[in-house]
Amino acid sequence: MRHLLSTEDLSLSNAVRILDTAEEMAAVGEREVKKLPTLRGRTVVNLFFEDSTRTRISFEAAAKRLSADVINFAAKGSSVSKGESLKDTAQTLSAMGADAVVIRHWASGAPHRLAATDWIDAAVINAGDGTHEHPTQALLDAFTMRRHWSRLAGTPSAGADLTGMRVAIAGDVLHSRVARSNVWLLRTLGAEVTLVAPPTLLPIGVEKWPCTVSYDLDETLAKGVDAMMMLRVQGERMNASFFPTTREYSRRWGFDDNRLRALDGLGLKDTIIMHPGPMNRGLEISSAAADSPRSTVLAQVRNGVSIRMAALYLLLSGDTREPAGHADNTRFHTAENTSAHAPKESH
Amino acid sequence: MASQQQDAGTGAYLIRGAAILGGAPEDLLIRDGIIAERGQNLSADGATVIEAAGLVALPGMVDIHTHLREPGREDAETVETGTRAAALGGYTAVHAMANSTPVADTAGVVEQVLTLGRTAGWVDVRPVGAVTVGLAGEQLAELGAMADSRAHVRVFSDDGICVHDPVLMRRALEYVKAFDGVVAQHAQEPRLTAGAQMNEGEVSAVLGLTGWPAVAEESIIARDVLLAQHVGSRLHVCHVSTAGSVEIIRWAKSRGVNVTAEVTPHHLWLTDELARSYDPVYKVNPPLRTDADVQALRAALADGTIDVVGTDHAPHPSEHKECEWAQAAMGMTGLETALSVVQHTMIETGLMGWADFARVTSTAPAAIGRLEDQGRPLDAGEPANVTLVDPAARWTVDPSKMATMGRNSPFAGRELPGKVVATFFKGHPTVLYGKLNTPYRWLPEAPDPARNTGTAAAGRN
Numbered sequence: 001m002r003h004l005l006s007t008e009d010l011s012l013s014n015a016v017r018i019l020d021t022a023e024e025m026a027a028v029g030e031r032e033v034k035k036l037p038t039l040r041g042r043t044v045v046n047l048f049f050e051d052s053t054r055t056r057i058s059f060e061a062a063a064k065r066l067s068a069d070v071i072n073f074a075a076k077g078s079s080v081s082k083g084e085s086l087k088d089t090a091q092t093l094s095a096m097g098a099d100a101v102v103i104r105h106w107a108s109g110a111p112h113r114l115a116a117t118d119w120i121d122a123a124v125i126n127a128g129d130g131t132h133e134h135p136t137q138a139l140l141d142a143f144t145m146r147r148h149w150s151r152l153a154g155t156p157s158a159g160a161d162l163t164g165m166r167v168a169i170a171g172d173v174l175h176s177r178v179a180r181s182n183v184w185l186l187r188t189l190g191a192e193v194t195l196v197a198p199p200t201l202l203p204i205g206v207e208k209w210p211c212t213v214s215y216d217l218d219e220t221l222a223k224g225v226d227a228m229m230m231l232r233v234q235g236e237r238m239n240a241s242f243f244p245t246t247r248e249y250s251r252r253w254g255f256d257d258n259r260l261r262a263l264d265g266l267g268l269k270d271t272i273i274m275h276p277g278p279m280n281r282g283l284e285i286s287s288a289a290a291d292s293p294r295s296t297v298l299a300q301v302r303n304g305v306s307i308r309m310a311a312l313y314l315l316l317s318g319d320t321r322e323p324a325g326h327a328d329n330t331r332f333h334t335a336e337n338t339s340a341h342a343p344k345e346s347h
Numbered sequence: 348m349a350s351q352q353q354d355a356g357t358g359a360y361l362i363r364g365a366a367i368l369g370g371a372p373e374d375l376l377i378r379d380g381i382i383a384e385r386g387q388n389l390s391a392d393g394a395t396v397i398e399a400a401g402l403v404a405l406p407g408m409v410d411i412h413t414h415l416r417e418p419g420r421e422d423a424e425t426v427e428t429g430t431r432a433a434a435l436g437g438y439t440a441v442h443a444m445a446n447s448t449p450v451a452d453t454a455g456v457v458e459q460v461l462t463l464g465r466t467a468g469w470v471d472v473r474p475v476g477a478v479t480v481g482l483a484g485e486q487l488a489e490l491g492a493m494a495d496s497r498a499h500v501r502v503f504s505d506d507g508i509c510v511h512d513p514v515l516m517r518r519a520l521e522y523v524k525a526f527d528g529v530v531a532q533h534a535q536e537p538r539l540t541a542g543a544q545m546n547e548g549e550v551s552a553v554l555g556l557t558g559w560p561a562v563a564e565e566s567i568i569a570r571d572v573l574l575a576q577h578v579g580s581r582l583h584v585c586h587v588s589t590a591g592s593v594e595i596i597r598w599a600k601s602r603g604v605n606v607t608a609e610v611t612p613h614h615l616w617l618t619d620e621l622a623r624s625y626d627p628v629y630k631v632n633p634p635l636r637t638d639a640d641v642q643a644l645r646a647a648l649a650d651g652t653i654d655v656v657g658t659d660h661a662p663h664p665s666e667h668k669e670c671e672w673a674q675a676a677m678g679m680t681g682l683e684t685a686l687s688v689v690q691h692t693m694i695e696t697g698l699m700g701w702a703d704f705a706r707v708t709s710t711a712p713a714a715i716g717r718l719e720d721q722g723r724p725l726d727a728g729e730p731a732n733v734t735l736v737d738p739a740a741r742w743t744v745d746p747s748k749m750a751t752m753g754r755n756s757p758f759a760g761r762e763l764p765g766k767v768v769a770t771f772f773k774g775h776p777t778v779l780y781g782k783l784n785t786p787y788r789w790l791p792e793a794p795d796p797a798r799n800t801g802t803a804a805a806g807r808n
Binding site: 113116132177 | 544547548549550551552553554555556557558560624625626666669670671672673674
């Protein structure tokens with residue numbers, strides 16, 4: 001693994017490897033001294049062409065816990081006010097000796113351009129590009145689901161996938177990088193995904209995706225769901241005829257109090273409610289749902305730091321071996337334990 | 348006579364043993380700007396002999412759709428560099444699209460482009476006039492003034508922007524009937540393509556790039572063929588890119604609508620799968636479509652539903668492509684690869700022969716543009732606009748070695764068949780033995796060739 005650009009091309013073994021490494025990193029976060037010396041002397045640049053305080057501080061915390069030097073570069077630009085080009089910015093960072101670039105960009109594919117060109121030779125981590133992908137978000141979601149799924153099964157998370165888990169993702173799929181990354185990663189991990197959205201907010205071509213599509217949230221819940229993920233409705237959609245009114249949207253596709261109660265009635269006592277944040281309370285999710293014991297919203301934030309530590313660690317620790325296939329799990333874990341233990345022992 | 352005004356040794360050429368339109372080998376004697384003789388075992392009689400065994404002789408290619416960028420964007424292309432590229436690509440005439448800066452929407456600008464073309468001397472540069480002032484889609488440009496100008500404009504287009512107002516389109520179609528003009532429409536419904544980045548379909552869904560749906564092209568074409576029929580005018584559809592558009596044009600032609608259609612070389616080959624690289628060299632308008640569209644376009648070109656190949660040659664400076672996909676300019680170069688791409692996609696697939704190639708790259712586009720001395724048969728007495736092609740040659744596309752200033756060729760690195768060996772423009776070799784030779788020199792007092800076809804060859808070298 002040289003870059004982390006998308007989950008579409010992330011193999012099962014690499015996905016499980018990141019999740020397992022994140023478990024190790026999470027253990028660090030529970031210690032009194034939450035810091036590892038692993039990336040001392042390495043430079044991580046957070047290159048943000050789009051505002052996202054949550055994602056930026058999550059990556060910043062992750063890099064700092066690994067003792068890397070962190071530079072925050074808020075290159076906020078838009079298609080209207082073009083400043084320095086991506087090429088010039090990348091070459092500048094390269095000249096400054098960046099080892100990893102965490103890039104958030106409003107343009108789909110911008111991280112791929114950085115990785116594919118010779119503008120910079122640092123490891124590139126996609127922190128969300130346009131309406132394309134947000135792989136670390138999907139990984140932290142999968143990490144959250146895997147802990148829940150393993151706890152229900154009474155088995156350890158490490159090495160596990162999500163085979164058989166029923167995940168519904170509801171909302172603006174058309175414009176959502178979170179939905180795309182989740183669809184690909186959850187497929188790879190063996191979960192069964194249902195996308196629920198108004199037809200206007202599903203992309204043409206979605207029928208080829210490895211998931212089920214529904215326009216009816218209640219029907220989807222009635223069929224049984226183990227994790228219910230709500231997507232944020234962006235303000236700019238509200239006046240562009242994607243749906244008539246926010247109230248109608250909320251009634252048909254929002255996770256409101258009635259649907260929260262319905263989970264109990266359906267006997268879905270273990271179903272979790274997820275949201276990548278920031279939430280529009282009262283629109284796609286009610287406050288009661290967001291604050292209920294089923295909600296994993298804060299766990300997702302916590303797990304985000306672990307996942308990002310794992311990604312930075314695996315990309316920068318020099319261990320770029322492609323792990324063996326999933327069938328070869330045992331051996332992979334033996335090898336993985338060696339490298340994953342290294343930071344702890346040196347601490 | 349003109350021959351006295353040409354350099355010694357370049358005034359007369361005997362092309363020996365070329366397969367004319369891919370047929371049996373024959374000789375062509377070129378002298379004084381015309382094909383003096385066609386036949387077997389012609390006497391050289393002092394002419395320079397070009398051994399052409401294995402080569403195919405074609406009428407000089409005519410591009411109905413070229414962006415030469417001058418005036419205004421000389422950092423992207425000039426008339427000089429663009430027409431050098433055209434000559435090397437086998438062309439003897441190009442239609443220079445109107446989206447320059449200033450826009451070619453007045454007699455003054457189209458005459459300037461005409462003059463730039465004649466000064467360059469590599470091909471016949473035929474300016475296209477804008478349909479609306481400033482391409483703004485609000486008010487008709489002075490179409491009559493451009494038609495009557497020295498540039499003798501017959502093709503009018505807001506290419507790059509669709510004339511989407513149905514009333515304005517109707518008026519334009521009606522008005523150009525007064526001087527046998529044609530409206531070349533860039534069919535793109537603007538509201539359906541706001542912010543569009545690539546073909547809307549399976550690939551755009553995965554890549555998260557805003558889709559450019561086929562219906563945005565097809566709905567405009569459907570409207571326009573009905574308008575053309577209603578007002579009894581002539582419509583040309585630029586760069587048709589979808590299978591659905593082909594069906595609509597086929598239907599319109601069957602109803603007797605006076606419509607012609609064009610396809611680009613890149614739409615005959617490339618698909619939206621290439622966008623997966625996020626490399627903006629594959630970003631173009633209309634976008635690359637699916638393989639089903641490619642196959643439909645090939646079939647339509649072969650059966651005549653689509654009349655011509657137009658390059659939509661669109662050079663851009665590198666900084667407009669070395670960026671994020673959404674930031675990048677739309678467009679691809681095409682003049683120097685068109686022949687090879689059409690050979691690869693249409694001839695080597697068995698869909699067409701060289702005579703068909705001559706029809707779609709020369710005869711038909713010349714007829715649309717009303718170019719009387721282009722797209723002519725290769726017979727004695729005809730203007731000597733001739734392209735010699737080596738169909739057996741193979742070459743690898745290297746944009747840095749092209750004559751165009753644009754480096755944005757989507758075919759970079761691909762091996763293509765077919766190479767232009769010579770291009771004769773008005774009897775003068777602008778390209779010889781695969782290399783750029785010298786330009787044709789128009790006499791300062793040369794009469795307007797478009798109006799006095801018979802004396803158009805009166806140039807000197």
